[in-house]
Amino acid sequence: MTTSSRNPILITASRLLAPFIQLFALYVIFHGHYGPGGGFQGGAMLAASVLLLRLSVGAERSELKFRKSWGTPVGALGALIFAGTGLLTLLLGGRFLEYHYLPLPDLSRAELHSAGILLIEVGVGLAVMAVLVGIYDDIMEGPGGD
Amino acid sequence: MRKTSLIALVLFGALLLYASSGLPGHGDPDGPSHREQSRVGSPGAAAHYIRQAKGDAASPNIVTVVLADYRGFDTLGETIVVFTAGLVCSLILRRNP
Numbered sequence: 001m002t003t004s005s006r007n008p009i010l011i012t013a014s015r016l017l018a019p020f021i022q023l024f025a026l027y028v029i030f031h032g033h034y035g036p037g038g039g040f041q042g043g044a045m046l047a048a049s050v051l052l053l054r055l056s057v058g059a060e061r062s063e064l065k066f067r068k069s070w071g072t073p074v075g076a077l078g079a080l081i082f083a084g085t086g087l088l089t090l091l092l093g094g095r096f097l098e099y100h101y102l103p104l105p106d107l108s109r110a111e112l113h114s115a116g117i118l119l120i121e122v123g124v125g126l127a128v129m130a131v132l133v134g135i136y137d138d139i140m141e142g143p144g145g146d
Numbered sequence: 147m148r149k150t151s152l153i154a155l156v157l158f159g160a161l162l163l164y165a166s167s168g169l170p171g172h173g174d175p176d177g178p179s180h181r182e183q184s185r186v187g188s189p190g191a192a193a194h195y196i197r198q199a200k201g202d203a204a205s206p207n208i209v210t211v212v213l214a215d216y217r218g219f220d221t222l223g224e225t226i227v228v229f230t231a232g233l234v235c236s237l238i239l240r241r242n243p
Contacts, residue, residue, distance in 0.1 A: 078225065138239040138240055
């Protein structure tokens with residue numbers, strides 16, 4: 001299946017739209033403390049922006065944004081950020097994911113918990129984004145299609 | 147065979163509907179999950195979260211605090227599940243993963 005339709009209106013519109021989707025996705029991830037949102041939702045939106053480019057400008061050129069080979073490594077990195085945060089607190093004397101043992105200076109106990117939540121939300125967002133894009137790429141590269 | 151399973155399905159559905167009439171109302175403050183203390187005297191989780199979330203994690207969004215702090219290990223499991231799903235898709239669908 002050839003994905004690039006070479007329609008200038010489609011390409012221009014999606015290239016204009018994608019950065020704003022990404023910006024809003026970052027807002028959803030980092031504003032998850034104060035409003036609705038978080039890693040899962042923000043990651044899905046990041047994936048949506050990449051998939052929009054995959055569908056409109058074609059697989060080759062959208063690889064400039066997110067390479068096909070990155071799906072699994074970035075997903076693993078996201079899961080590792082999450083698990084690594086937990087292991088770090090474990091190593092520094094706390095229990096698993098007990099955020100106030102994180103080695104960040106000048107923060108109160110509650111603020112350390114806030115920072116820990118932000119860390120794992122970033123990990124979740126990376127994992128969800130990479131996995132969703134990766135599944136799309138796998139299906140496109142599958143045994144049947146080309 | 148098909149008829150008996152259909153009848154069993156309808157009967158089971160009716161049983162579920164009947165049982166759901168005994169559940170507490172949605173958001174009922176006197177419902178078992180919203181009580182300050184459970185029947186055996188242990189403190190209720192929901193009331194604790196609502197009261198403590200802001201002070202514990204400096205975040206006004208109780209949902210985020212429950213998801214990522216109180217139930218952080220559960221969210222780690224969810225992330226691993228999502229990642230495993232992607233990994234298995236890659237293993238099944240790619241010609242040379």
